[in-house]
Amino acid sequence: MSIIASIAFHALSYNFASGTDQALAYDSLKIAKAESGFEKYNSNQLVIYRLCSGISTLCAGFALFIGHKLAYGTDLITGAVQILILFSLREVYAGSDIAEKSRRRLKEAGRELVECLKESLSFLKEARRAIGIMMCNSLVGAVDTLLLFFLQAKLQAKLPEQWFGFALLFMEMGGIVGSKLILRFPKLKYRSVFVITLLLVVAGVLTEHSSIWAVMTLGGFLAAVGDDAVQVRTNAILQDMFPSEQRATLTSAESFSFSVIMMILSPLAGFVFTYW
Numbered sequence: 001m002s003i004i005a006s007i008a009f010h011a012l013s014y015n016f017a018s019g020t021d022q023a024l025a026y027d028s029l030k031i032a033k034a035e036s037g038f039e040k041y042n043s044n045q046l047v048i049y050r051l052c053s054g055i056s057t058l059c060a061g062f063a064l065f066i067g068h069k070l071a072y073g074t075d076l077i078t079g080a081v082q083i084l085i086l087f088s089l090r091e092v093y094a095g096s097d098i099a100e101k102s103r104r105r106l107k108e109a110g111r112e113l114v115e116c117l118k119e120s121l122s123f124l125k126e127a128r129r130a131i132g133i134m135m136c137n138s139l140v141g142a143v144d145t146l147l148l149f150f151l152q153a154k155l156q157a158k159l160p161e162q163w164f165g166f167a168l169l170f171m172e173m174g175g176i177v178g179s180k181l182i183l184r185f186p187k188l189k190y191r192s193v194f195v196i197t198l199l200l201v202v203a204g205v206l207t208e209h210s211s212i213w214a215v216m217t218l219g220g221f222l223a224a225v226g227d228d229a230v231q232v233r234t235n236a237i238l239q240d241m242f243p244s245e246q247r248a249t250l251t252s253a254e255s256f257s258f259s260v261i262m263m264i265l266s267p268l269a270g271f272v273f274t275y276w
Helices: 002-031 035-058 060-066 068-087 096-104 106-126 128-158 161-184 190-207 213-241 244-275
Strands: none
Touching: 002 035, 002 213, 002 244, 035 161, 035 213, 128 161, 128 190, 128 213, 128 244, 161 213, 190 213, 213 244
């Protein structure tokens, strides 16, 4: 039960953070009249994430060597450092009226939160295109995430231990390629982006059933290309659509849509993985 609770809290923290960082970045760029550069910023952010994630896979052996207690202790220290850095950040607003409104209601945080949620739900009720984009992006991301989970299990049984981390690193590099490749097609319609990236992820799923580890690894790479490509384009479109007052909340709604799809696909994928 403690493991299940920890996973739930981890997902909750991810949903909170996913809205805050992007809203802060976009509004900062908007104040500087540089919001057109958000897609490039988001691409660079995903590159850093993929690099760090890939490097962490290479440290998996070291984590096993030092033991899970020390490994998680190191993670706690890292989290504490992150919290200290976050406390140094200051909220920014795209308009002075919003800033004044927030200062007046600082002591009414609960009422402000409820009002923000109502306004966000009202926006989503009218903005059906935004909901559609959220669901498309979440579908690609969920399939890619599940694929990488299963590939880790299968590749570990097929590869020598010293090569396993490098295979995972190679798959993470696909995300870097995807996040940079999408910048070369700024006029490509979102529908086309979704279809292409979905095909890449489906190709990755098909290669997972191959008995050849090189083919499986290449499939994971292609899926990561599709996942990060659609993520960059989705973030840029949605941030441009969202009003500043509800930006963080609406961005978290996109993260929530990913969680919902994962809750539906995870047991189905587990069933297929077990009995196919």
